[in-house]
Amino acid sequence: MTESHTAIREEVAKLCQQFPGEYWRAKDRDRAYPGEFVAALTEAGYLAALIPEEYGGAGLPLSGAAAILEEIQRQGGNGGACHAQMYIMGTLLRHGSDAQKAQYLPRIATGELRLQAFGVTEPTSGTDTLALKTTAVRDGDDYVVNGQKIWTSRAEHSDLMLLLARTSPRDQVAKRTDGLSVLLVDMRAAVGNGLTIRPIDTMMNHATTEVFFDNLRVPAANLIGTEGQGFRYILSGMNAERILIAAECIGDAKWFIDKASAYAKERQVFGRPIGQNQGIQFPIARAYAQMRAAELMVHDAIRQYEAGENAGAEANMAKMLAAEASWAAGEACIQTHGGFGFAAEYDIERKFRETRLYQVAPISTNLILSYVAEHVLGMPRSY
Amino acid sequence: MKILVPVKRVVDYNVKVRVKSDGTGVDLANVKMSMNPFDEIAVEEAIRLKEKGIATEIVVVSIGVQQSQETLRTALAMGADRAILVVTDVTTESLTVAKILAKVAAEEQPGLIILGKQAIDDDANQTGQMLAALLGWPQGTFASAVVPNGDRVAVTREVDGGLETVDLKLPAVVTTDLRLNEPRYASLPNIMKAKSKPLASKTPADYGVDPTPRLTITKVVEPAKRSAGTKVKTVDELIEKLKNAGAIA
Numbered sequence: 001m002t003e004s005h006t007a008i009r010e011e012v013a014k015l016c017q018q019f020p021g022e023y024w025r026a027k028d029r030d031r032a033y034p035g036e037f038v039a040a041l042t043e044a045g046y047l048a049a050l051i052p053e054e055y056g057g058a059g060l061p062l063s064g065a066a067a068i069l070e071e072i073q074r075q076g077g078n079g080g081a082c083h084a085q086m087y088i089m090g091t092l093l094r095h096g097s098d099a100q101k102a103q104y105l106p107r108i109a110t111g112e113l114r115l116q117a118f119g120v121t122e123p124t125s126g127t128d129t130l131a132l133k134t135t136a137v138r139d140g141d142d143y144v145v146n147g148q149k150i151w152t153s154r155a156e157h158s159d160l161m162l163l164l165a166r167t168s169p170r171d172q173v174a175k176r177t178d179g180l181s182v183l184l185v186d187m188r189a190a191v192g193n194g195l196t197i198r199p200i201d202t203m204m205n206h207a208t209t210e211v212f213f214d215n216l217r218v219p220a221a222n223l224i225g226t227e228g229q230g231f232r233y234i235l236s237g238m239n240a241e242r243i244l245i246a247a248e249c250i251g252d253a254k255w256f257i258d259k260a261s262a263y264a265k266e267r268q269v270f271g272r273p274i275g276q277n278q279g280i281q282f283p284i285a286r287a288y289a290q291m292r293a294a295e296l297m298v299h300d301a302i303r304q305y306e307a308g309e310n311a312g313a314e315a316n317m318a319k320m321l322a323a324e325a326s327w328a329a330g331e332a333c334i335q336t337h338g339g340f341g342f343a344a345e346y347d348i349e350r351k352f353r354e355t356r357l358y359q360v361a362p363i364s365t366n367l368i369l370s371y372v373a374e375h376v377l378g379m380p381r382s383y
Numbered sequence: 384m385k386i387l388v389p390v391k392r393v394v395d396y397n398v399k400v401r402v403k404s405d406g407t408g409v410d411l412a413n414v415k416m417s418m419n420p421f422d423e424i425a426v427e428e429a430i431r432l433k434e435k436g437i438a439t440e441i442v443v444v445s446i447g448v449q450q451s452q453e454t455l456r457t458a459l460a461m462g463a464d465r466a467i468l469v470v471t472d473v474t475t476e477s478l479t480v481a482k483i484l485a486k487v488a489a490e491e492q493p494g495l496i497i498l499g500k501q502a503i504d505d506d507a508n509q510t511g512q513m514l515a516a517l518l519g520w521p522q523g524t525f526a527s528a529v530v531p532n533g534d535r536v537a538v539t540r541e542v543d544g545g546l547e548t549v550d551l552k553l554p555a556v557v558t559t560d561l562r563l564n565e566p567r568y569a570s571l572p573n574i575m576k577a578k579s580k581p582l583a584s585k586t587p588a589d590y591g592v593d594p595t596p597r598l599t600i601t602k603v604v605e606p607a608k609r610s611a612g613t614k615v616k617t618v619d620e621l622i623e624k625l626k627n628a629g630a631i632a
Contacts, residue, residue, distance in 0.1 A: 007456060007574050010417070014568035045571035058571045068571075 005067040012068050015040055016075035021347045024077060028205040028350050033157050038082045041072075042111035047085045050240075052093070055101065056109035062240060063302045066247035073251025074258075076347055078354055080206055083248065084116040084154060087240050088162050091182060095225035095233045104160070104184070117158035117187070119149040119211060120234065127367050128383075129164070130176060130231065134213060136165035136183060138220065143167070143183060145194070145216040151361070155197045155209040161185040163218075164234055167227050182230040184222040193217075204353040239305060239315040241362055246298045246315075249322035252355040253291040256329035259348060260284045260336040274336070283332040290328050294321035313376050316368040323358035323365070330355055384494035384531070384553075385440045386429040388463065389484055390422040392447050392454040393504040402605050409504075409603065418454045420566075421499025423461075424559040427566040428497055428529055430462040437531050438495075440464050444487050446480050448472055452582065459577035460569035466582040471594045479587070479594045481513035486590035488518055493554060495536065500525050500558040511558035521551040525560040 051057025072079040107113040125131040134147025168179035194216030264275030301314035330352045334341035373379045395417040432438040443458040445451040446469040455466035501508035515522035523538025530537040587594040
C-alpha cells in the first residue's frame with residue numbers, strides 16, 4: 001500500500017472516531033439507517049473515491065477504495081450502509097454514454113444523487129441470474145418494467161437503482177447470456193407509480209428490501225449500453241465489488257483480533273491474564289494468520305484488477321478467504337470474551353452478526369468454489 | 384497575515400507506551416506515530432483564522448526525523464498551505480527547536496506563531512515560551528480563545544484560577560490548550576491536494592543551529608503500580624486510618 005493510503009486510512013479513522021460504538025449500537029437497536037455517518041463520509045469525499053476527477057471524484061485506483069472500506073470496518077463501523085455508492089456507478093462509468101455520465105456522475109460524486117441500489121437477485125432465480133423473470137418491454141420512448149427483486153439493499157436510501165431486467169425472452173436469444181439489459185431507474189419519481197419498496201427485517205441492521213415493479217415506465221434513454229448486453233455489464237462490475245467486500249472483511253477481522261488480544265492481556269482469572277493460556281492465545285493467533293493470508297490474496301486481486309488483468313479467480317477467492325477469516329476472528333473474539341462477548345455494549349455480538357453476511361453475499365461460498373473448480377481447475381460445470 | 388505553525392511527530396495518544404528494558408527511553412519500534420494533539424489544535428486554529436479571512440497563508444514546520452514529513456502532509460491535508468521540514472536524527476530538545484523556529488520566523492516573518500502548549504511525548508511545555516523569549520515577542524500560553532484584532536490579538540488563557548485574557552501586540556507567540564477547538568479530519572480531495580503542496584527540506588545547519596543534545600536522560604521508569612485501596616464504612620473510621628497511616632496528625 002502506498003503512502004497516500006496511509007494518510008487516507010488515518011483520516012478515515014479520525015472520521016470514524018466521531019461515530020463510536022454507542023452510535024452503531026443505537027442504530028442497530030432501532031434498525032435505523034446511519035444517515036449521519038453516511039453524510040460525513042459523503043461530505044469528506046470518500047464515497048466518490050473511484051469516480052474519475054473529470055466527474056468530480058478523487059479518481060483513486062481500487063486499492064484506495066479498499067483502504068477506505070477496510071478502515072471503516074476496522075474502526076468498528078459498518079460500511080454496508082453505503083459501500084455500494086462507491087462501486088455501482090462503475091457500470092455507468094464503463095458502459096454508459098457520455099451524456100449519461102455527464103448527467104449523473106458529477107451528482108453521484110457530490111452525493112446529491114445516491115446510486116446504491118442494485119436490482120439483480122429475484123426470489124425465484126437467486127444466484128441463477130440468467131433465470132431472472134423481471135421484464136422490460138419497449139413501448140414507444142419507454143420500457144415497461146414488471147416483476148420483483150429481493151435483497152435489494154439500501155433501496156429506501158437510494159435515489160437511483162441499477163436494474164437488470166430481461167428485454168428478450170430466454171428462448172429467443174442467440175447466446176444464453178444475451179437478452180438482459182441494464183436500466184437506470186429514478187426511484188424518486190417511481191415510488192407509488194409502479195414501484196413499491198418493502199423493507200425486510202433481518203438479523204442485523206442492514207437496510208435490505210424487496211422491490212415490486214408493476215408497469216413501471218422507465219425512459220428508454222436510461223438504458224445503459226446496448227440492449228441485450230446487460231449480463232456482461234453486470235459481470236464486469238462484480239470483481240470490484242468482491243474485492244471491496246473482501247477488504248471490509250479484513251477490516252472486521254482486524255477489529256476482532258485487536259479486541260480479542262487486548263482483552264486477553266487485561267482480563268485476569270485465576271490470578272493471571274487469560275491471554276497467558278494457550279487455549280486462549282492459539283485461536284486468536286490462528287485467526288491472525290488466517291487474516292494475513294486472506295489479506296495477501298486481497299492485495300493480489302487488487303494488483304491484477306489495477307493492471308487490467310482478469311481478476312475473476314483472485315477476486316472470488318479473496319472474498320471467500322476474507323469472509324472466512326473475519327468469521328474465524330469473530331469466533332475467537334466472542335469466545336475470548338466469554339459472557340461479555342454477548343453483551344451489546346462490547347459491540348462484538350453486533351459485529352459478529354454483521355460480518356456473517358459476507359459468506360453469503362454478494363455471492364455465496366459454494367458458488368465461488370464452483371467457479372474455481374470450473375474456471376481454474378477445469379472440472380465440469382456443476383450447475 | 385501569515386501564520387507559522389510548528390508541529391511535532393510523537394507517539395500516537397492511543398498507544399500504550401512501554402519503557403525500554405535498559406531504561407534509556409520509550410520503545411518506539413513499530414509504534415504508531417501521529418501529530419502531537421496540541422499541535423493539531425494549533426493547525427486547526429490557523430485554518431479557522433484563514434477561513435475567517437484573517438490569515439492569508441499557513442506555513443507548517445517540523446523539526447525531526449525524515450518521517451515527520453507524514454505529519455506535515457497531515458497538516459497540509461487539513462488545510463495548511465506549505466511546509467518546511469528541518470531534518471535531524473538526534474533527539475530534539477526544546478531549546479534547539481526554539482532556536483531553529485526563531486530562525487524560521489526571522490525568514491518567514493509571520494504575524495502569529497501558534498503551537499501546542501506541550502508535546503505529549505516529553506511533556507516539556509517549554510518550546511513556545513523559549514521561542515517568544517528568543518524572538519522578543521509577547522506570548523499568550525494555554526490559549527482557549529484567540530481573537531486577532533488589527534495589530535493586536537486577545538488570547539484567553541486557561542490558568543489555575545480560571546480564565547485570564549491578555550492583549551498582545553503582533554507579532555506574537557500563542558500556545559494552545561485542549562479546549563481551544565476540535566481539530567477537523569481531512570477530506571479525500573484535500574488529502575490528494577496535499578500531495579502536491581510545497582514541502583521544503585532543510586537541516587539545522589541551514590539555520591546555523593547545532594542540534595547536539597545538551598541534556599542527558601539518566602533513567603526512564605514506568606510509573607509505580609497502584610496498590611489496592613480499602614473501603615471504610617464511616618468518616619470516623621477514615622480519620623482513624625489516615626491517622627494510623629501518618630497522613631494526618
